[in-house]
Amino acid sequence: MNMPAGVFKTKCLQLMDEVRDTHEEIVITKFGKPVAKLVPVEAEKEKSLFGFLRNSVRVKGDIVSPTGEKWEADAST
Numbered sequence: 001m002n003m004p005a006g007v008f009k010t011k012c013l014q015l016m017d018e019v020r021d022t023h024e025e026i027v028i029t030k031f032g033k034p035v036a037k038l039v040p041v042e043a044e045k046e047k048s049l050f051g052f053l054r055n056s057v058r059v060k061g062d063i064v065s066p067t068g069e070k071w072e073a074d075a076s077t
Helices: 005-022
Strands: 001-006 026-030 033-038
Touching: 001 005, 001 033, 005 026
Parallel strands: 001 026
Antiparallel strands: 026 033
């Protein structure tokens, strides 16, 4: 649907509700030329936390074997 800016200005709040309910876009025009578009916002699906960090960590080398590094915590007192 196309609508002149002056008409949009007077009915703005009503048109926002209409776009939300009908999911129909409104193109706002000035002097017959499109300048803006009012579109509905689609609700984002909630992402599950399960698997959220999948493929975000890479293992390089052996992470199980000792490194040979001496630590203060290993020293006997």
